[in-house]
Amino acid sequence: MKLEVCLLALVLVCLFLRGARCDAQLRLQIVTIATEETDGYKRFVLSANQFGLNVKVVGMGEAWNGGDIQRHPGGGHKVNLLRPVVEKWSKEDDLIVMFVDSYDVIFTMGADQILARFKDFDAKVVFSAEGFCWPDESLAAKYPRVGLGKRFLCSGGFIGYAKEVFSVIADHPIKDTEDDQLYYTTIFLDEQKRTSIGIRLDHRSHIFQNLNGARDEVELEFTNNSTTAVNTIYSTKPAVLHGNGPSKLFLNFLGNYVPNEWSTSGGCRRCQEMSLQLPSSRSEWPTVLLALFIESPTPFLLEVLEKVTQLDYPKDKISLWIHCNTLHHETLVHGWVELVQTLYRNVTYVGPDRAIQESVAKDTAINMCLQWSYDYLLLMDSLAMLDHAHTLTRIMETNRNVVAPLLVRPFRMFSNFWGDVAANGFYSRSRDYTEIIQRTRLGVWNVPFINSAVLIKGAWLKARGTNLPSFTSSVWDPDLAFCAWMRDKGHFMYVSNLEDYGHFLNRETYTTEHLHNDMYQLFDNRLDWERKYIHENYSKILDPNFVLEQPCTDVYLFPVMSEVFTKHLVEELEHFGQWSNGKNEDKRLQGGYENVPTVDIHMNQVGFESQWLEFLRVYIVPVQIKVFPGYYSKANALMNFVVKYTPTGQSFLRPHHDSSTFTINVALSRAGIEYEGGGCRFLRQNCSIVDTKLGWTLMHPGRLTHYHEGLPIVKGTRYIMVSFIDP
Numbered sequence: 069m070k071l072e073v074c075l076l077a078l079v080l081v082c083l084f085l086r087g088a089r090c091d092a093q094l095r096l097q098i099v100t101i102a103t104e105e106t107d108g109y110k111r112f113v114l115s116a117n118q119f120g121l122n123v124k125v126v127g128m129g130e131a132w133n134g135g136d137i138q139r140h141p142g143g144g145h146k147v148n149l150l151r152p153v154v155e156k157w158s159k160e161d162d163l164i165v166m167f168v169d170s171y172d173v174i175f176t177m178g179a180d181q182i183l184a185r186f187k188d189f190d191a192k193v194v195f196s197a198e199g200f201c202w203p204d205e206s207l208a209a210k211y212p213r214v215g216l217g218k219r220f221l222c223s224g225g226f227i228g229y230a231k232e233v234f235s236v237i238a239d240h241p242i243k244d245t246e247d248d249q250l251y252y253t254t255i256f257l258d259e260q261k262r263t264s265i266g267i268r269l270d271h272r273s274h275i276f277q278n279l280n281g282a283r284d285e286v287e288l289e290f291t292n293n294s295t296t297a298v299n300t301i302y303s304t305k306p307a308v309l310h311g312n313g314p315s316k317l318f319l320n321f322l323g324n325y326v327p328n329e330w331s332t333s334g335g336c337r338r339c340q341e342m343s344l345q346l347p348s349s350r351s352e353w354p355t356v357l358l359a360l361f362i363e364s365p366t367p368f369l370l371e372v373l374e375k376v377t378q379l380d381y382p383k384d385k386i387s388l389w390i391h392c393n394t395l396h397h398e399t400l401v402h403g404w405v406e407l408v409q410t411l412y413r414n415v416t417y418v419g420p421d422r423a424i425q426e427s428v429a430k431d432t433a434i435n436m437c438l439q440w441s442y443d444y445l446l447l448m449d450s451l452a453m454l455d456h457a458h459t460l461t462r463i464m465e466t467n468r469n470v471v472a473p474l475l476v477r478p479f480r481m482f483s484n485f486w487g488d489v490a491a492n493g494f495y496s497r498s499r500d501y502t503e504i505i506q507r508t509r510l511g512v513w514n515v516p517f518i519n520s521a522v523l524i525k526g527a528w529l530k531a532r533g534t535n536l537p538s539f540t541s542s543v544w545d546p547d548l549a550f551c552a553w554m555r556d557k558g559h560f561m562y563v564s565n566l567e568d569y570g571h572f573l574n575r576e577t578y579t580t581e582h583l584h585n586d587m588y589q590l591f592d593n594r595l596d597w598e599r600k601y602i603h604e605n606y607s608k609i610l611d612p613n614f615v616l617e618q619p620c621t622d623v624y625l626f627p628v629m630s631e632v633f634t635k636h637l638v639e640e641l642e643h644f645g646q647w648s649n650g651k652n653e654d655k656r657l658q659g660g661y662e663n664v665p666t667v668d669i670h671m672n673q674v675g676f677e678s679q680w681l682e683f684l685r686v687y688i689v690p691v692q693i694k695v696f697p698g699y700y701s702k703a704n705a706l707m708n709f710v711v712k713y714t715p716t717g718q719s720f721l722r723p724h725h726d727s728s729t730f731t732i733n734v735a736l737s738r739a740g741i742e743y744e745g746g747g748c749r750f751l752r753q754n755c756s757i758v759d760t761k762l763g764w765t766l767m768h769p770g771r772l773t774h775y776h777e778g779l780p781i782v783k784g785t786r787y788i789m790v791s792f793i794d795p
Contacts, residue, residue, distance in 0.1 A: 093162055094162055094163075094164050094183050094187075095160075095162055095163050095164065096121070096122065096164050096166060096179040096182060096183055097122055097124065097157065097163055097164065097165050097166070097230075098116065098121055098122060098123045098124065098165075098166045098167075098168065099123070099124045099125075099126060099150065099153060099154065099165060099166070099167050100112070100123060100124070100125055100126070100167065100168055100169065100170040100173075101125075101126050101127050101145075101146045101149055101150070101169070101170065102125050102126075102127060102128055102170040102171065103127045103128060103129065103130050103131070103132045104128070104129075105128070106171050106558045106559075107469075107558060107559055107560040108170070108171035108172055108173075108316075108558055108560075109170050109171055111174065111323055111560075112170045112171070112173050112174065112175075113170075115174045115175040115176075115327050116175050118175070118327055118328070119175055119177060119178035119179070119327070120178060120179070121175060121178065121179060122179075124153065125170070126149050126150065126153050127149050130149075132145065133145045133244040133245065134146060134244055134245065134248075135244075135245050141202075141203040141246075141247035141249075141250065142245055142246070142247055142248075143223070143247060143248035143249070144242040144243050144244050144245060144246035144247065144248050144251065145244035145245075146248050147237060147242050147248050147251055148242065148244060150167065150237050151234075151237050151238055154230065154233055154234045154237055155234055155238070157230040157234070158230050158231050158233075158234035158235075159230075159231070160230050161229070161230075161231070163229070163230040164183060164186060164227060164228065164229060164230070165227070165228060165229075165230045165233045166182065166225070166226070166227040167225065167226050167227075167233070168224065168225045168276075168308055168310070169224045169225070169310065169312075171558060172224075172310060172311035172312065172316050172319055173224070173225070173308060173309065173310050173311070174308070174309045174319065174322070174323050174326065174327065175307065175308060175327060176296070176297060176305070176306065176307055176308070176309060176326055176327045177305075177307045177327075181307060182227070182275065182307045185274050185275050185307065186227050186228075186275065188274070189268055189270075189274075191228070191266050191267065191268040192228050192229050192232040192265055192266030192267070193226060193227070193228030193229070193232050193233055193236060193265060193266060193267045193268070194226060194227050194228060194267075194268050194269070194270050194275065195221050195222065195223070195225070195226040195252065195256065195267065195268075195269050195270065196221075196222045196224060196225040196226065196269070196270050196275070196276030196277075196278055196308075196310065197217065197218035197219065197220060197221060197222060197269040197270050197271050197273075197276070197278070198218050198220055198221075198222040198278040198280060198281065198282075198312065199218050199219070199220065199280075199281040199282065200220060200280065200281060200313075201219075201220045202220070202222075202249055202313075203247050203249060203250055204250060204253075207253060207257060208220065210257045211257065214269075214271050216271070216272065216302070217271025217272040217302065218269070218271050218272075218273075218278070218282075219269075219271070220269075221249070221252055221253050221256050221269060222249065222276070222278045222310070222312060223248050223249035223251075223252045223253075224276075224278065224310045224312050225275075225276040225278075225308050225310055226252075227275060228267075232265050232266060235265055236252065236255055236265060236267070239251075239255050239261070255267070256269075272299070272302035272304055273299045273302055273304050273306045274302075274304050274306065275306060275307050275308060276306060276307070276308045276310060277297065277299060277304075277306035277308065277309050277310065278310045278312045278315075279309065279310060279311050279312065279315035279318050279319055279322075280311075280312045280313035280314060280315040281313075281315075282299075282315075283315065283318050285299050285300060285301045285302075286298065286299055286300070286318075286322070287300050288322070288325050288326070288499075289305075290331070290332050291331075291332075292331070292332055292333045293331050293332075293333045293334060294328055294331055295325040295326055295328065295329070295330055295331055295332075296326065297309055297322055297325075297326050309322055309323075309326070314491075316555075317488060317489060317516050317555070318488075320514045320515075320516070320560070321487070321488070321498055321499070321500070321514075323514060324500075324511065324513050324514055330509070330511055335509075335510055335511065336510060336511035336512060336566075338512075339466070339511055339512050339566065342466070342467045342468075342512075343465050343466065343467055344464060344465045344466070344467035345465070346461060346464065346465065350382045350385075351382070353381070353382055353385050354385065354443030354444055354464065355385050355386075355387075355413070355441075355442045355443045355444070356381070356385060356386045356387070356442060356443065356444045356445070356446055356460065357386075357387050357389060357433065357436060357437045357440065357442040357444070357445050357446070358376070358386050358387070358388050358389070358446045358448060359389040359390075359391070359429075359430070359433035359436075359445065359446065359447050359448065360376065360388065360389070360390045360391070360448050360449075360450065361391050361393075361426060361429060361430065361447070361448070361449050361450065362390070362391065362392040362393065362394060362397055362401060362450040363391075363393045363394065363426045363449070363450070364393070364394055364575065365394055365396045365397065365575065365578055365579075365580050365585075366397065366450040366451060366573065366575050366578065367573055367574070367575055367578045367585065367586050367589045367592075367593050367596065368453070368573060368586055368589070368593060368596045368600065369397055369400060369401075369450055370400060370404075371453065371596060371599070371600065372450055372451075372452070372453055372573070373400075373401075373404045375453055375454045375455065375570070376388075376448075376454070377408055377411070378457050379454065379457060379458075379459065379460050380457040380458050380460075380461065381460045381461060383411045383412045383413070384412070384413050385413065386412050386413055387412060387413045387414040387415070387416075387440070387442070388405075388408070388412050388414070388415045388416065389416045389418075389433055389436060390405060390415070390416065390417050390418065391418045391424065391426075391429040391433075392417070392418070392419050392420060393420050393424070393425075393426065393429070394420060395420050396580045398419055398420055401417070401419075402417065402419070405417045426539070426546050427538075427539040427540040427541070427546040427549065428540065430447060430539040430546055430550070431536075431538055431539050431540055433445060433447060434524075434529060434536055434537065434538075435536075437524075437526055437529060438526070438529055438530060438536075441526065442526050443525070443526045443527070444464065444523055444524065444525060444526055445523070445524045445526060445529065446460065446521065446522070446523050446524075447521070447522045447523075447524070448520070448521050448522075449519065449520045449521070450573075451520055451572055451573040451574075451575060452475055452484070452520040452521040452570065452572065452573075453475070453570045453571050453572070453573055453596065454473070454521065454569060454570040455568070455569070455570040455571065456473075456567060456568060456569045456570055458567075459473050459521075459569045459570060460523075462564070462566070462567055462569070463523045463564060463569070464523065466512050466562065466564050466566075468512060468560075468562045469524065469525050469528040469559070469560070470518075470522065470523070470524050470525075470528070470554065470559065470560070470561045470562065471512065471518075471522070471523050471561070471562040471563070471564060472484060472485060472518035472519070472520070472521055472522050472523070472561075472562070472563045472564070473521055473563070473564055473567075473569035473570065474504070474505065474507075474563050474564060474565040474569060475520055475521060475569065475570050475571055475572040476505045476571055476572055477571065477572045477573075477574055478571050478593075478594065478595040479594060479595075480574075481501075481502070481505065482572065482574075483505050483572060484518060484519050484520040484521065484563070484572050485504075485513075485515045485517060485518045485519075485563040486498075486515060486516055486517035487499075487500065487501040487504070487515055487516075488516065489516045489517060489555075493544070493548065493552065494548075495517075498515075500513075504563070504565055505565070507565050507568070509565075510565055510566050511564075511565065511566065512562050512563075512564045512566065513562060513563050513564075513565070514560050514561070514562055515561060515562065515563050516551065516555055516561070517547075517548075517551045517561070518551065518561050518562075518563055519547040519551075520572060521569075521570075535557075537550055537553050537554060537557075537559075538550065538553055571595060573593055573596065574592045574593055576592065577589075577591070577592050578592070582640060582643075582674075582675070583636075583639055583640050583643040584636040584639060584640050586600060586636075587601065587633070587636050587637065587640065587676070587679075588675070588676065588679055590679045590682055590683065591678075591679070591682065600630065600632055600633070601629065601630050601632060601633035601636075602628065602629070602630060602633070602687065603627035603628055603629055603630050603763050603764075604627075604630065605627045606626075606627055606628055606687065609626045609627070609691060609694075610690060610691070610694070616691070616694075616695060619755065619757050620750050620753045620755035620757065620768075621753050621755070622696075622768060622769055622773070622774070623750065623753075623755070623757065623766060623767070623768040623774070624691070624695050624766070624767045624768070625757070625760065625764055625765070625766055625767075626691060626764065626765055626767070627761070627763055627764050627765070628687055628688070628691075628734065628763065628764070628765045629734055629736075629762075629763035629764075629765075629789075630763060631762055631763060633763065634734075634735070634736040634737075634762055634763050634787075637710065637736060637789065638710070638736050638737075638787050640674060640676075641669045641674060641710055641787075644669060644673065644674050646669065646673065647667050647668065647669055647712055648665070648666070648667055648668050648669070649667070650665050650666060650667040650717070650718045651665055652665050656670055656673070663724075664721065664722065664724040666709070666711045666718060666721060667711065667712045667713075667714075667717055667718040668709040668710055668711045668712065668790075669709060669710055669712075670707075670708065670709045671708040671709065671710075672708075677708060680705075680708050680791070681703060681705060681708070684703040684705060684732075684791060684793060685702075685703035688703065688732055688765070688767075688791075688793070689701045689703050691765075691767065692730060692767065692793075695767070696730065696769075699729070701729070701730070701793060701794055702794065703793060703794075704793065704794050704795070705728075705791045705792060705793045705794070705795070706792065706795055707727070707728075707790070707791065707792040707795070708789075708790070708791045708792075709789075709790055710736065710787055710788065710789050710790070711778075711787065711788050711790060712785065712786075712787055713743070713746060713778070713781045713785065713786040713787075713788075714781065714784075714785050714786075715781055715782055715783060715784075719745075719780045719781050719782075720777070720778050720779060720780040720781070721777055721778030722777060723751055723775055723776065723777040724775070724776070724777070725770065725771050725772065725774075725775055726770035726771065726774075726792050727770065727771075727792050727795045728770030728771065728791075728792035728793050728794060728795050729769070729770055729771070729793060729794035729795070730767060730768065730769050730770055730793050730794070731767070731768055731769075731770045731790065731791065731792055731793065732765050732766065732767050732789075732790070732791050732793065733748065733760075733765065733766040733767075733768075733788050733789070733790050734763070734764070734765045734766075734788060734789040734790075735760040735761060735762055735763065735764055735765075735766075735788060736762070736763075736787035736788060736789055737762070737784075737785065737786045737787050737788075738762050739758070739759035739760065739761075739786075740759065742784050742785060742786070743781055743783060743784030743785055743786040744781070744782050744783040744784060745779065745780055745781040745782035745783065745786075746758065746778070746779055746780070746781040746786045747759070747760075747778075747779040748766060748776055748777070748778060748779065749776060749777050749779055750768070750774055750775070750776045751775045751776065751777065752773065752774070752775050753774070756779065758779065770792060770793075
């Protein structure tokens with residue numbers, strides 16, 4: 069009898085409470101509107117599935133009649149789609165209905181936590197809140213004052229008992245093209261309705277975090293095995309992240325980490341889950357159209373082309389489509405095409421005589437990929453140096469529709485992706501840009517801009533129908549136009565930094581005024597310059613345990629220049645052609661007189677002095693410090709010149725001291741092949757050095773101790789590069 073009385077009392081209490089129901093066994097039903105499966109929708113579903121949330125999708129496959137709500141008021145179609153669905157649930161007293169948008173929403177927790185937070189509001193319906201009164205600013209004064217928190221209703225998310233939610237949705241008629249937020253706002257601002265229904269706003273993002281205008285409030289909180297979005301103003305961890313208005317790129321940034329997408333201990337959780345496994349037989353690998361675009365003079369282009377041929381991918385699965393729009397490179401590119409055309413499935417060359425603009429060429433490549441039914445399209449600019457031979461396969465394995473390998477300009481913070489886009493449509497740095505380019509965080513990152521090397525799935529292009537991405541715009545350059553189109557259509561782009569794929573060349577200072585223009589790129593493309601022009605064994609001599617050759621007392625020999633460097637330097641000077649006459653009178657010098665004249669060309673005559681001084685500082689001074697410890701050169705050198713010895717011209721050089729603290733003498737010719745005879749004799753040491761290897765440097769003190777002479781040449785031409793360092 070007592071038990072029956074207690075149960076009756078409990079029922080009476082529940083009936084007395086607002087809502088006339090007990091919340092002990094509440095159920096959560098999520099409902100959303102989506103008419104197509106966009107990338108944002110797929111992300112929404114993944115986040116819901118991660119927490120086992122029950123989501124009802126309404127409108128899939130139907131025509132959207134709610135207008136362009138990204139740019140203008142609208143969205144009444146959502147209300148009209150919801151009404152019949154929620155009406156069916158309105159009699160279920162234990163059902164909590166949550167509505168959220170889908171294309172720009174991410175869940176961060178499960179049903180139990182969401183329901184617990186809803187109960188804390190002690191309300192029948194809770195709407196999300198934001199800092200902007202949209203779409204009618206004149207209504208702002210009618211909103212109740214808020215001490216701390218966002219004041220204005222946002223229709224992108226609300227939660228409540230099914231009965232009350234339906235009463236809100238069915239309150240009054242709305243046209244499909246009318247604004248849904250204004251619809252809900254008029255109900256909320258009606259104090260009688262607000263009170264009778266029991267509507268509150270989530271002012272402090274306990275459940276809903278609208279990101280528009282709140283970027284500075286939301287931070288990522290990293291623990292060892294999870295990452296959480298936190299509102300640092302209100303100290304809340306919202307259950308729903310909503311990229312309303314212009315905050316979608318910020319949501320994409322957060323979506324790289326939450327819910328549990330990336331952690332400090334586990335890294336990128338979905339990278340492995342989504343990865344594509346290529347068939348074991350290379351004969352079954354996908355076909356690729358590799359479209360290469362050479363739109364302007366580019367440094368180290370030959371090396372870029374060589375990296376393309378070195379990609380570890382079956383060449384019978386690759387077709388090349390090459391667009392060269394600069395006469396400067398036509399001979400080089402055409403020669404390379406002739407060399408590789410039999411290696412690949414197909415090779416098409418479009419030269420500068422066609423006068424096709426870059427945007428048209430790239431749009432053409434997209435159409436060619438579809439026309440020829442390729443599985444993938446790799447759009448590659450001539451600035452992309454793909455050092456990793458497996459770049460193509462590794463990027464393919466990320467299994468994204470549109471993805472780029474991370475390419476960073478060496479020694480710079482410049483790369484082939486943007487982490488964010490400013491309001492004017494140009495670059496803005498994301499919070500994790502440094503971590504991504506320095507690869508302290510590894511993953512496949514959703515970003516708003518990629519270029520230089522972009523891999524696109526052919527099936528994805530085909531699914532676009534006639535609505536294809538385009539590089540053509542009257543406002544943007546081709547790459548900006550493509551990425552703006554992608555963002556506008558809600559398509560995600562990714563950059564992968566899972567491996568070190570290569571780097572990004574710099575052509576800002578590249579000119580075509582010289583014979584060998586790459587030689588002048590020491591400052592702006594140092595990595596590629598070193599690979600091309602520094603001797604392959606140079607790094608070994610800097611090993612503390614490496615002992616340099618010392619053929620004479622305090623005279624050291626070591627490799628520094630590559631064979632290419634010696635060849636290019638000599639060819640550059642012969643192309644210039646203005647060799648001195650080897651007489652004492654020399655107008656190039658400040659005093660107009662040379663005590664020990666040679667037939668030579670100074671580096672400042674060919675515009676190479678600043679590069680050569682940097683060469684001395686970076687590659688010669690470290691060796692000097694090693695062999696002559698205690699002296700720290702600043703690489704000051706006023707005399708930097710190439711001497712030309714011939715039997716009929718200047719064949720030798722009389723004994724002399726150099727006007728230097730120390731001197732270097734680099735062999736630019738091959739002894740016994742390009743010349744015979746020659747060499748350097750140190751008189752006091754009674755020691756001669758002959759037949760110096762190509763690209764090897766002779767380093768010796770300049771004044772007082774090392775009185776020396778140039779030995780006669782008897783055949784051919786001998787070139788040496790000389791610098792008097794620290795005069």
